[in-house]
Amino acid sequence: MLTFIINTSLGILAAWAFYKTTIVLLFPENHAEISILELLRLLVKGWLASPGPSILPLDQLSYTLLGDARQSGRLRGGYFLLHTKNGVGSDEKGTSCILEIQNNWRKIDGEWYALIKEPFVTFQTREDGERIVALIVRHRSDWDAIPSTSDLVPEGFRVSQGWREKGREELKEKGNYLYAQELYWGAFDLYKQALHQPVDSVPSDLIQRNSAQAALKLSLRDTAIQDATAAMSANPSDPKNFLKLAECHYSARNYVAAQTNLQKLVTLDPLNVKGKLLLEKCQQRIAETKGQYDWVKIRKALKTRSNSYLDVADYTGPVEVKVGEFGKGLYLTKDVKAGDLLLVSKALQFIYLSDGDLDNPKRLMDMKLDCILEVAERLHNEKGLQKGFFELWSGKEGVEPKNIDGTYALDTEMIRDIYDVNCFTPSYYDINTFREEPPYGEGLWLLPSFMNHACWTNTRRSFLGDVMILRAGADMPSGSELYTPYVSLSIDLLSRQTHLKDRYGFTCTCAYCTIQTEESLQVRKNRASILETFAGMLPSLDPEYQQEALKECISKIEKTYTLPPSDFPRLELLNVYWMLALTYHQHEPFEGIAVSMNLLSALGFEFDDDGSMTRVGYVDLYAMPTMSQLCISWAALGQRKKAENWGENAKIICKIIMGEETRFGEIYEGWLEAARRE
Numbered sequence: 294m295l296t297f298i299i300n301t302s303l304g305i306l307a308a309w310a311f312y313k314t315t316i317v318l319l320f321p322e323n324h325a326e327i328s329i330l331e332l333l334r335l336l337v338k339g340w341l342a343s344p345g346p347s348i349l350p351l352d353q354l355s356y357t358l359l360g361d362a363r364q365s366g367r368l369r370g371g372y373f374l375l376h377t378k379n380g381v382g383s384d385e386k387g388t389s390c391i392l393e394i395q396n397n398w399r400k401i402d403g404e405w406y407a408l409i410k411e412p413f414v415t416f417q418t419r420e421d422g423e424r425i426v427a428l429i430v431r432h433r434s435d436w437d438a439i440p441s442t443s444d445l446v447p448e449g450f451r452v453s454q455g456w457r458e459k460g461r462e463e464l465k466e467k468g469n470y471l472y473a474q475e476l477y478w479g480a481f482d483l484y485k486q487a488l489h490q491p492v493d494s495v496p497s498d499l500i501q502r503n504s505a506q507a508a509l510k511l512s513l514r515d516t517a518i519q520d521a522t523a524a525m526s527a528n529p530s531d532p533k534n535f536l537k538l539a540e541c542h543y544s545a546r547n548y549v550a551a552q553t554n555l556q557k558l559v560t561l562d563p564l565n566v567k568g569k570l571l572l573e574k575c576q577q578r579i580a581e582t583k584g585q586y587d588w589v590k591i592r593k594a595l596k597t598r599s600n601s602y603l604d605v606a607d608y609t610g611p612v613e614v615k616v617g618e619f620g621k622g623l624y625l626t627k628d629v630k631a632g633d634l635l636l637v638s639k640a641l642q643f644i645y646l647s648d649g650d651l652d653n654p655k656r657l658m659d660m661k662l663d664c665i666l667e668v669a670e671r672l673h674n675e676k677g678l679q680k681g682f683f684e685l686w687s688g689k690e691g692v693e694p695k696n697i698d699g700t701y702a703l704d705t706e707m708i709r710d711i712y713d714v715n716c717f718t719p720s721y722y723d724i725n726t727f728r729e730e731p732p733y734g735e736g737l738w739l740l741p742s743f744m745n746h747a748c749w750t751n752t753r754r755s756f757l758g759d760v761m762i763l764r765a766g767a768d769m770p771s772g773s774e775l776y777t778p779y780v781s782l783s784i785d786l787l788s789r790q791t792h793l794k795d796r797y798g799f800t801c802t803c804a805y806c807t808i809q810t811e812e813s814l815q816v817r818k819n820r821a822s823i824l825e826t827f828a829g830m831l832p833s834l835d836p837e838y839q840q841e842a843l844k845e846c847i848s849k850i851e852k853t854y855t856l857p858p859s860d861f862p863r864l865e866l867l868n869v870y871w872m873l874a875l876t877y878h879q880h881e882p883f884e885g886i887a888v889s890m891n892l893l894s895a896l897g898f899e900f901d902d903d904g905s906m907t908r909v910g911y912v913d914l915y916a917m918p919t920m921s922q923l924c925i926s927w928a929a930l931g932q933r934k935k936a937e938n939w940g941e942n943a944k945i946i947c948k949i950i951m952g953e954e955t956r957f958g959e960i961y962e963g964w965l966e967a968a969r970r971e
């Protein structure tokens with residue numbers, strides 16, 4: 294019997310472990326030693342600590358008064374409607390409670406009505422001895438701020454607030470006053486109240502428009518569009534209504550809808566400056582959705598305000614999400630060439646790091662949490678984003694988000710899990726040092742997150758602010774799966790695999806890992822020891838001997854490889870080749886060219902006699918400066934055609950590494966030109 298109980302408990306524990314790995318860590322090696330009570334305590338504690346969101350539609354929950362909450366624990370099947378101020382709620386009977394909204398990003402100032410679904414009920418004793426109810430909610434879909442005019446607010450409750458005696462003008466003016474004080478929820482609510490009053494001299498579309506504007510400030514984009522649409526229906530002849538609706542659509546990134554309204558606006562009012570400017574921006578965004586980006590302008594926006602959130606539309610190139618060998622993945626829908634633009638994606642949520650943040654783990658954790666809570670807030674306010682988000686991998690198989698009446702229950706922990714395995718930390722490539730700079734932020738990009746991992750990848754992601762650019766890293770046929778590295782190939786095999794296993798739960802079987810795994814440990818050790826010997830020896834050598842030492846190092850390491858570079862790029866050798874090339878370029882250009890060509894061959898690149906690239910190899914950071922150097926060397930030797938071809942090669946690699954080539958153009962083009970003229 295005892296065994297049976299243990300087994301059953303273990304079964305539950307196993308099921309639980311599936312969701313909560315921390316419990317597994319708590320579980321002792323020898324499970325016979327754990328008492329049943331202890332085990333149950335752990336299980337119950339785990340469940341209590343992690344209750345999911347309410348998953349019943351509102352019409353299946355019953356309206357509950359605070360006086361009816363008599364027991365501690367989750368109030369199943371009920372909802373509260375509370376008038377709220379400074380964390381204290383009261384119901385229509387005047388009973389008060391403490392309202393604790395956890396995991397909350399949005400802070401609402403002033404008074405508001407809170408809808409609270411299936412909260413946790415606890416009791417606290419106040420200083421005066423009175424026992425008071427405390428309600429706790431943890432998930433974004435378990436609470437909402439609702440306008441005073443909502444049908445959910447009981448009639449008696451509404452009357453007691455006294456706004457019904459006031460006229461539209463007074464309510465609107467009060468709303469405008471709060472708006473000026475940046476108390477946007479209060480303003481929004483007052484506009485709703487004004488709209489509920491009998492029509493007088495204040496036109497409805499004016500109030501609807503103000504309401505839409507307040508909703509925009511609250512980032513309630515769906516609501517803003519609804520209100521602006523209502524304003525438009527109420528008065529389709531006022532250009533201001535077209536402009537407001539267009540602004541709301543633009544904010545929600547519905548650029549075509551925004552453009553349609555703006556075109557109507559400029560027909561009605563050809564001199565409307567605001568409308569014309571927004572129309573121009575709309576047309577730029579629509580061009581961007583077709584892959585036409587003004588990179589110089591985008592970079593300029595970042596230069597003027599380095600931590601800015603870019604106003605850029607997404608581009609979805611020849612890619613689609615499909616289910617393949619590793620679950621959902623991103624696949625090509627047509628043949629592409631190396632350097633082709635595949636995706637441009639603005640982060641759903643992004644946070645910039647400040648100086649010193651990288652060395653401050655607590656600050657990093659707080660920022661991550663902020664980002665996660667902001668994601669929850671956006672998903673709550675913009676229902677159109679939910680499906681795409683919940684299709685992402687959560688790191689846990691078989692855990693499905695719950696759907697209530699077409700919208701998703703927003704489980705904070707599930708959102709955290711999805712964010713955690715899908716977030717990226719972008720960094721810039723320093724064109725002067727040919728190195729990646731430290732990360733400057735962290736965020737979540739939806740479509741790129743569908744890409745599965747390969748250490749040796751066929752795409753390259755780069756960043757401009759909160760925008761990710763994905764380019765093809767090689768020529769590829771339609772139907773190819775696109776990969777992105779979750780961990781850098783510059784890290785050794787064992788560390789890579791350990792990281793992938795710990796963080797994402799899989800072992801990488803990409804071409805590079807397979808080759809490295811099949812190599813004997815002896816070969817890898819041998820290679821490392823040759824490099825180490827030379828690295829130790831080099832600084833003490835006179836310059837004339839350094840050249841010979843570098844050549845010897847290359848020759849010794851080359852002998853440790855059995856596969857051709859196209860199958861197994863010589864990443865260990867790049868630095869050595871680079872140093873050797875530097876020793877030649879100035880005085881012995883032909884030697885320098887030969888070494889640079891060897892470097893590129895070691896990466897698997899192939900070229901024809903005049904320097905045209907016939908095969909793109911492994912796109913390492915060394916590739917671009919090496920190609921630029923070849924361009925300069927050939928130009929110096931008066932070989933214009935070859936110089937131009939190498940310039941073009943460098944441009945393609947720049948595009949792959951940095952997302953766009955205009956920066957390369959600015960820095961290198963000038964002196965490439967000068968070199969060509971020599």
Ligand SMILES: [Zn+2]
Pocket residue numbers: 747748749801802803804805806807
């Ligand atoms: Zn791999």
